[in-house]
Amino acid sequence: DQQVKQNSPSLSVQEGRISILNCDYTNSMFDYFLWYKKYPAEGPTFLISISSIKDKNEDGRFTVFLNKSAKHLSLHIVPSQPGDSAVYFCAASWKLTTGGSEKLVFGKGTKLTVNP
Amino acid sequence: DAGVIQSPRHEVTEMGQEVTLRCKPISGHDYLFWYRQTMMRGLELLIYFNNNVPIDDSGMPEDRFSAKMPNASFSTLKIQPSEPRDSAVYFCASRTSFHNEQFFGPGTRLTVL
Numbered sequence: 768d769q770q771v772k773q774n775s776p777s778l779s780v781q782e783g784r785i786s787i788l789n790c791d792y793t794n795s796m797f798d799y800f801l802w803y804k805k806y807p808a809e810g811p812t813f814l815i816s817i818s819s820i821k822d823k824n825e826d827g828r829f830t831v832f833l834n835k836s837a838k839h840l841s842l843h844i845v846p847s848q849p850g851d852s853a854v855y856f857c858a859a860s861w862k863l864t865t866g867g868s869e870k871l872v873f874g875k876g877t878k879l880t881v882n883p
Numbered sequence: 884d885a886g887v888i889q890s891p892r893h894e895v896t897e898m899g900q901e902v903t904l905r906c907k908p909i910s911g912h913d914y915l916f917w918y919r920q921t922m923m924r925g926l927e928l929l930i931y932f933n934n935n936v937p938i939d940d941s942g943m944p945e946d947r948f949s950a951k952m953p954n955a956s957f958s959t960l961k962i963q964p965s966e967p968r969d970s971a972v973y974f975c976a977s978r979t980s981f982h983n984e985q986f987f988g989p990g991t992r993l994t995v996l
Binding site: 812813816860871876 | 914
């Protein structure tokens, strides 16, 4: 039962163009979403996040969009650079009744290749 | 800050041997998570601790796996006996109570022959 799905295992774009990575989720209790980037032989590093009370969050070249009705979020990278080539993981969490949030549920990742 | 530290970075062992993976979380972080990454299953949570107490171990695959956190700056994940299907990259991550973002270590690549 995969609650967070990244249906595209890989994506290839040209340098300077836009990269769009997609993520779908099934659990309506999720209220916080994150994107992580992972280079080979390194651990995932946090990239950007969004709360369910927002539909967009921007940080430099990176923007995350959230569509709650569709249970869908996307990460836009513009302009794409060769250094952005990595595996991108979508993750989601939810608040417990006690108020805190605990676990992150990860998608399986999308490998982005940005060609010079 | 040195970030999350994991050791060893690589471990090669033979089936049936005991394997111990180590993790030092970021100072001041009160949550610690152990993950396993495989091609088939992706990044899956094994167990996590809050203030050194195990909260949820439902992801631990079987009794051969155990984890401890004797203090706020150290945790171990032990596999005994190890099997070839345990071969994977094991990550440790930590965070504070106030943020959802987890910070990951570089991982331990385990190969069981």
